[in-house]
Amino acid sequence: MSSLIISKSKLFSNLESIYNAVNTQIACVIKDNAYGHGIIEISKLLSEFGIKSVFVKNNFEAIKIKDLFDHITILYPTSFDNLNDNIYLSVSDLNHISNITFNTGIELKVNTGMNRNGIEVEDLQKTLELIKKRNLRLIGVFTHNGYGDMDNRNLSDEFLLQQNIFRNVKQVVLDFVNNNNMPLPRFHSLSSSGAIKCREIDDDLVRIGIAMYGYLGVDCDLNLNPIAELWVDKISSRYLKAGSKIGYDGKYVLNNDCIVSSYDIGYGDGLFRLNENHSEMRTKDGSLILPRMSMDATSIISDKDRLCFMHDANEVARIFGTIPYEVLCRISPFIKREIVD
Amino acid sequence: MSSLIISKSKLFSNLESIYNAVNTQIACVIKDNAYGHGIIEISKLLSEFGIKSVFVKNNFEAIKIKDLFDHITILYPTSFDNLNDNIYLSVSDLNHISNITFNTGIELKVNTGMNRNGIEVEDLQKTLELIKKRNLRLIGVFTHNGYGDMDNRNLSDEFLLQQNIFRNVKQVVLDFVNNNNMPLPRFHSLSSSGAIKCREIDDDLVRIGIAMYGYLGVDCDLNLNPIAELWVDKISSRYLKAGSKIGYDGKYVLNNDCIVSSYDIGYGDGLFRLNENHSEMRTKDGSLILPRMSMDATSIISDKDRLCFMHDANEVARIFGTIPYEVLCRISPFIKREIVD
Numbered sequence: 001m002s003s004l005i006i007s008k009s010k011l012f013s014n015l016e017s018i019y020n021a022v023n024t025q026i027a028c029v030i031k032d033n034a035y036g037h038g039i040i041e042i043s044k045l046l047s048e049f050g051i052k053s054v055f056v057k058n059n060f061e062a063i064k065i066k067d068l069f070d071h072i073t074i075l076y077p078t079s080f081d082n083l084n085d086n087i088y089l090s091v092s093d094l095n096h097i098s099n100i101t102f103n104t105g106i107e108l109k110v111n112t113g114m115n116r117n118g119i120e121v122e123d124l125q126k127t128l129e130l131i132k133k134r135n136l137r138l139i140g141v142f143t144h145n146g147y148g149d150m151d152n153r154n155l156s157d158e159f160l161l162q163q164n165i166f167r168n169v170k171q172v173v174l175d176f177v178n179n180n181n182m183p184l185p186r187f188h189s190l191s192s193s194g195a196i197k198c199r200e201i202d203d204d205l206v207r208i209g210i211a212m213y214g215y216l217g218v219d220c221d222l223n224l225n226p227i228a229e230l231w232v233d234k235i236s237s238r239y240l241k242a243g244s245k246i247g248y249d250g251k252y253v254l255n256n257d258c259i260v261s262s263y264d265i266g267y268g269d270g271l272f273r274l275n276e277n278h279s280e281m282r283t284k285d286g287s288l289i290l291p292r293m294s295m296d297a298t299s300i301i302s303d304k305d306r307l308c309f310m311h312d313a314n315e316v317a318r319i320f321g322t323i324p325y326e327v328l329c330r331i332s333p334f335i336k337r338e339i340v341d
Numbered sequence: 342m343s344s345l346i347i348s349k350s351k352l353f354s355n356l357e358s359i360y361n362a363v364n365t366q367i368a369c370v371i372k373d374n375a376y377g378h379g380i381i382e383i384s385k386l387l388s389e390f391g392i393k394s395v396f397v398k399n400n401f402e403a404i405k406i407k408d409l410f411d412h413i414t415i416l417y418p419t420s421f422d423n424l425n426d427n428i429y430l431s432v433s434d435l436n437h438i439s440n441i442t443f444n445t446g447i448e449l450k451v452n453t454g455m456n457r458n459g460i461e462v463e464d465l466q467k468t469l470e471l472i473k474k475r476n477l478r479l480i481g482v483f484t485h486n487g488y489g490d491m492d493n494r495n496l497s498d499e500f501l502l503q504q505n506i507f508r509n510v511k512q513v514v515l516d517f518v519n520n521n522n523m524p525l526p527r528f529h530s531l532s533s534s535g536a537i538k539c540r541e542i543d544d545d546l547v548r549i550g551i552a553m554y555g556y557l558g559v560d561c562d563l564n565l566n567p568i569a570e571l572w573v574d575k576i577s578s579r580y581l582k583a584g585s586k587i588g589y590d591g592k593y594v595l596n597n598d599c600i601v602s603s604y605d606i607g608y609g610d611g612l613f614r615l616n617e618n619h620s621e622m623r624t625k626d627g628s629l630i631l632p633r634m635s636m637d638a639t640s641i642i643s644d645k646d647r648l649c650f651m652h653d654a655n656e657v658a659r660i661f662g663t664i665p666y667e668v669l670c671r672i673s674p675f676i677k678r679e680i681v682d
Binding site for chain 1: 372398399401416417419433454455456457458460461487488490499576577578579585586588591601603605608609611614616635636638640664666667671674675
């Protein structure tokens with residue numbers, strides 16, 4: 001049975017490397033089933049490591065892990081109810097505030113230039129007044145600097161401009177809470193690439209997602225290692241002559257006599273559907289994966305009972321013209337997760 | 342909250358059209374979470390329609406729907422236990438037979454030229470003897486003719502060759518069961534495209550997957566309609582000036598002043614990650630979807646609170662160079678399913 005094998009030691013080592021680089025509190029981004037790794041399995045490991053704050057996608061994810069962390073922020077709430085004292089709703093639109101249950105913990109998202117989610121800077125004062133009036137607990141104020149991946153090693157002008165806007169946002173918030181005797185919220189703006197490139201961080205925490213899973217879109221000196229490997233089992237084997245055709249429409253034709261086996265993984269398990277137009281793809285041990293991949297099975301030139309189908313999402317991302325995030329987060333939640341030391 | 346809206350009347354109408362074309366018992370393929378539609382929701386509808394036989398991916402899927410059908414075949418068993426009298430294991434390798442619990446129902450898969458799964462034709466006699474010795478219930482014997490999608494309207498030579506090999510397989514099986522006083526198994530070889538093109542079918546049933554969901558890779562006279570639409574909700578809106586940049590690295594630059602909203606769907610929900618290298622993508626109402634898509638949010642030139650993000654997987658497949666099967670089966674199981682008449 002195919003399984004995603006997750007290395008605890010690699011996860012912990014990645015977190016230590018990141019902490020040494022950023023020297024700021026790390027909050028972990030475990031949204032989208034922990035970028036496809038398995039939210040429950042990853043959460044247990046993070047809790048054991050000592051992580052206190054996490055960010056999840058929606059209410060369903062928050063409920064699954066509510067007993068494991070002190071602070072759980074829902075980035076995309078699916079309702080405005082107060083789920084639990086340690087679960088906070090991200091607020092991206094000032095019109096939502098009047099729908100949120102009194103006394104709910106919230107983190108206010110501000111748009112500092114990515115123009116995607118968050119309230120506008122010019123609406124900040126009005127929003128803070130609404131939050132106070134509605135008697136919501138303002139746990140945090142944050143933005144998402146979407147320019148962290150640009151310009152491999154340096155911080156781009158756009159990145160610095162967003163940081164500057166966020167500095168002004170902080171000042172407005174600080175003045176407001178001081179004048180109104182409200183508790184000080186936490187401030188955060190950086191995700192993995194921005195945090196690791198920035199080095200001098202004046203926020204209260206950084207939100208680490210992709211880097212803890214062992215990937216980073218930019219060059220860095222950190223020693224990060226992918227924490228997951230996808231292993232698959234053989235379904236059946238056959239010895240085939242050169243010229244034999246394999247799979248749908250017989251699109252793959254063998255060059256040599258060899259043993260070809262099918263394995264229990266396919267695009268129905270969240271893999272990208274390899275076809276004859278893509279460049280060559282191989283398993284960790286170098287065995288050739290034959291296009292076309294089926295929904296539940298893939299033919300490989302191998303006779304092994306079990307093999308590592310994927311160990312580096314970067315390689316897969318390169319073949320399919322995308323980023324490792326997409327490769328990882330689409331791994332089916334129905335594949336078994338297994339933790340190893 | 343984003344949701345996949347499934348039309349019961351379209352599903353039933355597709356099944357009726359298919360039945361009129363094939364005039365043979367229809368078994369439904371609901372593997373891989375019913376090609377992404379939701380295995381429980383689709384199974385309830387199929388059961389109501391009167392479907393008796395289904396094909397699922399693995400043991401976990403079989404257990405979920407065990408009370409809804411008379412015959413459930415697991416195409417890729419994850420164990421060799423006898424789960425229930427109405428649940429059958431597909432056998433693709435003769436070495437597996439000795440591991441299967443006595444008296445388990447099985448369907449024997451034979452390789453007739455796709456060279457992917459199934460026992461070899463030359464091992465058929467030996468396999469039948471093993472099945473008898475092991476006292477397994479031989480419910481069916483089948484193959485997968487992987488050449489049904491070739492040659493748009495006509496049946497290719499490869500298709501006809503596979504059908505011919507399967508006819509010989511049937512004869513061997515019939516002789517064996519007659520000589521051994523075993524019950525007659527059911528025979529099947531065709532999936533949607535092959536079944537609909539073939540018209541004169543001498544099997545006991547056809548396995549219908551993609552066609553009942555409203556898609557078919559080949560031309561046909563059938564009136565099939567996609568049964569699912571993906572609807573999404575607005576997260577936040579903003580009025581932006583021409584020249585404003587949106588999303589990661591500011592890759593999309595607005596040509597005109599307009600309202601841009603972000604919606605609660607992203608590649609973390611199983612969508613393909615639209616980026617600036619892909620051709621234009623629009624919602625059902627014609628609104629422009631702006632690259633780059635994020636993991637949990639997508640910006641669209643629209644101010645609507647709710648809109649239909651995807652209504653035809655063929656269009657998405659075309660943009661991303663793949664087939665509708667891949668588009669459908671990767672829709673996240675965590676998205677809410679809603680049945681409408």
